[in-house]
Each structure stands twice: as structure tokens, then as C-alpha cells.
Amino acid sequence: xxxxxxxxxxxxxxxxxxxxxxxxxxxxxxxxxxxxxxxxxxxxxxxxxxxxxxxxxxxxxxxxxxxxxxxxxxxxxxxxxxxxxxxxxxxxxxxxxxxxxxxxxxxxxxxxxxxxxxxxxxxxxxxxxxxxxxxxxxxxxxxxxxxxxxxxxxxxxxxxxxxxxxxxxxxxxxxxxxxxxxxxxxxxxxxxxxxxxxxxxxxxxxxxxxxxxxxxxxxxxxxxxxxxxxxxxxxxxxxxxxxxxxxxxxxxxxxxxxxxxxxxxxxxxxxxxxxxxxxxxxxxxxxxxxxxxxxxxxxxxxxxxxxxxxxxxxxx
Numbered sequence: 001x002x003x004x005x006x007x008x009x010x011x012x013x014x015x016x017x018x019x020x021x022x023x024x025x026x027x028x029x030x031x032x033x034x035x036x037x038x039x040x041x042x043x044x045x046x047x048x049x050x051x052x053x054x055x056x057x058x059x060x061x062x063x064x065x066x067x068x069x070x071x072x073x074x075x076x077x078x079x080x081x082x083x084x085x086x087x088x089x090x091x092x093x094x095x096x097x098x099x100x101x102x103x104x105x106x107x108x109x110x111x112x113x114x115x116x117x118x119x120x121x122x123x124x125x126x127x128x129x130x131x132x133x134x135x136x137x138x139x140x141x142x143x144x145x146x147x148x149x150x151x152x153x154x155x156x157x158x159x160x161x162x163x164x165x166x167x168x169x170x171x172x173x174x175x176x177x178x179x180x181x182x183x184x185x186x187x188x189x190x191x192x193x194x195x196x197x198x199x200x201x202x203x204x205x206x207x208x209x210x211x212x213x214x215x216x217x218x219x220x221x222x223x224x225x226x227x228x229x230x231x232x233x234x235x236x237x238x239x240x241x242x243x244x245x246x247x248x249x250x251x252x253x254x255x256x257x258x259x260x261x262x263x264x265x266x267x268x269x270x271x272x273x274x275x276x277x278x279x280x281x282x283x284x285x286x287x288x289x290x291x292x293x294x295x296x297x298x299x300x301x302x303x304x305x306x307x308x309x310x311x312x313x314x315x316x
Contacts (some may be wrong), residue, residue, distance in 0.1 A: 013288070042075050043082045045109040045147075047100040047138070048116045052087035056214035057221075059247065066215070067113060069224035071241040074111070074231070076238025081212050082107075092119050096133040104144045112142045113150035113227075118157060119183065121174040128174075128302075129309040134182045136313050139189045148236060149191035150227060151181040155202045160212045166286040173299065177306045184310055194223070217246045287309075 046052050046067035054065020071083040084107060086100045096116045104112055120131050139149055156175050158168030179197055188191040201207065207219035215223060224242040231237035285298065 015027075035142040039078050040081060041082045042111070043107060044071050044084075044107045044111040044113075045104040045107050046085045046087055046113045046232060047096050047104055047117055048087040048114060049091040050087070050214060050271050051059050052113065052115050053089050054207035054220065055086065055088075055089060056211075056219065057217045059217075064220070066220040066223035066227070068238070069221055070227050070237075071229035073224075073228050073239040073242055074237050079155060083306065090119055091116060092123070093131045093299070094116065095122055095137075096140040101138045101141050102149075105141055108143070108145065111150065111231075112147040114142070115150075115152045117154055117178040119297045121154075121171060121178055126174055128177045128181065128305050129312060131178060132313040135181060136185050139185055139191065143189045149186070149275075150194070150231075151182055151186045151190055151191040152194040152223075153182050153197045159202060160208070162212075166284075173282040173302045177302055177309075179251075180306055181309065181313070184314065188290065188314065192227070192234065192236075194226050194230065195290045196223070218244070221246070 009217060021197040044067075051066060052067050054063030054068065056064070057064045065085075067085055067087070071081060077181065084104075086103055088095070088100075091100070091115050096114060114135070116135070117131065120126055139151075154175055156168075156172050157298075158171040158175075163171070175197070180287075183193070185191075207215055209216040209219070209221055221242055221244050225244060228237045228241045232241070
């Protein structure tokens with residue numbers, strides 16, 4: 001079945017069940033036959049932005065993504081799975097904490113993934129203190145609801161896009177701050193954490209789509225397989241691991257060019273209205289400090305803001 005995306009079913013409506021075989025209850029037989037026994041479902045809810053929505057991995061005319069691929073390998077024999085994907089392209093930490101988390105808690109998930117932060121680093125309103133408080137609130141609410149948490153740190157968007165140093169450095173600085181917060185809060189809430197900032201992920205271009213910001217199908221499969229391995233080590237994934245092999249034909253060169261010229265251009269324009277003026281200011285600041293003896297003061301300022309954010313969050 002197609003998983004629910006970005007919304008919660010109407011009250012009383014059943015969640016979609018994924019998977020086939022002995023772990024899925026069969027339909028009850030005809031009159032006079034015994035009903036198949038029901039088993040408690042395993043509920044997995046995915047929260048976040050376009051990375052979890054599945055952008056870059058299109059199957060059957062819709063985004064699929066790593067969370068759906070992982071969901072197919074979670075349930076074991078005699079168990080069925082309920083999977084809901086609440087992730088929405090462009091989501092910020094505030095969107096996850098304020099909108100997605102209450103909807104996820106209402107679904108009483110056993111597993112909940114929260115991967116967010118890239119869009120926050122691409123906004124002129126970036127504030128590591130606010131991001132830390134929102135992520136802590138999101139993870140805390142899901143933790144209190146009894147969910148096992150899945151988190152991931154983020155690759156460097158400037159490195160992925162091949163930006164020049166004055167543009168790449170401020171984004172890298174923000175990414176380091178976000179990842180430090182994600183690491184600290186993942187430890188605090190006992191999350192199953194995947195290190196997606198490691199060079200093994202960012203250097204293998206075969207894993208990434210044409211926009212260089214979202215994984216392609218192979219990348220989504222690799223993320224799903226890595227999470228499955230971590231969960232299996234804890235006895236939390238009882239089904240087969242996702243296959244690393246692509247099930248869809250790779251996009252043609254013409255298709256890639258068309259996507260970049262339409263959806264890709266739209267993405268850049270939407271982000272540019274918000275990010276570009278601020279990014280140019282940041283680049284100017286980088287160049288100014290570079291001419292004056294290095295970017296140490298900018299690094300120190302970011303480290304001080306991070307330390308303040310972690311202190312306020314971890315003591316809260």
C-alpha cells in the first residue's frame with residue numbers, strides 16, 4: 001500500500017499496512033471459518049523535511065525515500081507494520097516541533113525518525129539556540145510518548161554543491177553547529193543515530209541526485225540499510241534489510257536536465273529570496289576577516305553561540 005504522507009488519517013480510520021507474507025494477517029475466511037488472529041502492529045512515523053519525504057527517489061510516480069524502504073524491513077514474522085510519513089519538503093525545526101510532532105504523538109509510534117536542520121541552515125533567520133530548543137522539545141515529546149528515536153546528522157551543503165570558500169564556510173559553520181546539537185540531543189534522548197556527515201556518504205556521488213542536495217535512489221537505499229543495521233543490532237528490526245540495488249531505471253540525461261530546469265530552478269528561486277541576501281553578507285564578512293588575518297573570530301563567535309545553546313538546552 002502507499003504510505004500516508006504529510007497528513008494523519010481521519011479519526012478512526014486505519015493506518016496503511018505495509019508488507020506481505022507470513023507477518024501480515026490474512027483476510028478472515030468466509031462464513032463459518034475461524035478469524036485470523038490479530039497481532040499488535042508496529043507503528044513507525046517519519047518526521048522531517050524533503051530528505052525524509054523521499055525527494056530524489058521516485059517510484060510509481062511519487063517520492064518514496066529511505067523511510068519507506070526501511071519500513072518494509074522492520075516487522076518480523078507474525079507482526080504487521082503501520083507506517084506514516086509526515087515529512088514535508090522545506091520543513092524547518094519549528095515546523096517539526098510545532099506541527100509534525102503533535103500529529104506523530106497522536107499516532108502512538110513505537111519508532112519515530114526525526115531528521116531536520118538543513119533548511120534551518122539555509123535561512124537568514126538561523127539561530128542555533130532556537131534550533132536546539134525546538135529539537136529538544138520534539139525529541140522529548142516523542143521520547144515521553146514511548147517512541148524509539150531515529151536521528152541523523154547532516155552533510156555539508158556547501159561541500160555537496162561545490163560552492164566557493166566564502167560561500168561554503170558560513171554554511172559549513174552552521175552545519176557543524178546543527179550536527180553538534182543533534183549529537184548531544186541524540187545522546188540525551190537515547191536515539192539510534194546515523195552519521196550522515198561522514199566522508200563515506202558525501203564523497204560517493206553515486207548516492208546523490210542531480211541537485212547534489214538529496215540522495216538518489218541508491219542513496220536512499222543506503223540510508224535505509226544503515227538504519228536497518230543499527231536497529232537490527234538492538235533487536236528493533238526483524239525483517240529483511242533493504243536491498244542496495246536500484247529498482248528504478250536511472251534518470252536519463254534529458255530527464256535530469258529537465259528536472260533541474262523546472263523543479264530544481266524553482267527550489268533555487270524559493271531559497272534565494274530568503275537565503276541569498278544573507279549569504280552574500282556572510283560571504284562579505286568571510287572575505288573581510290580573511291583579508292584581516294583569518295576567520296578565527298567568526299569561528300569563535302559560532303562556537304560561543306553553540307556552547308550557549310547546548311548549555312541552555314541540556315540544563316533545561
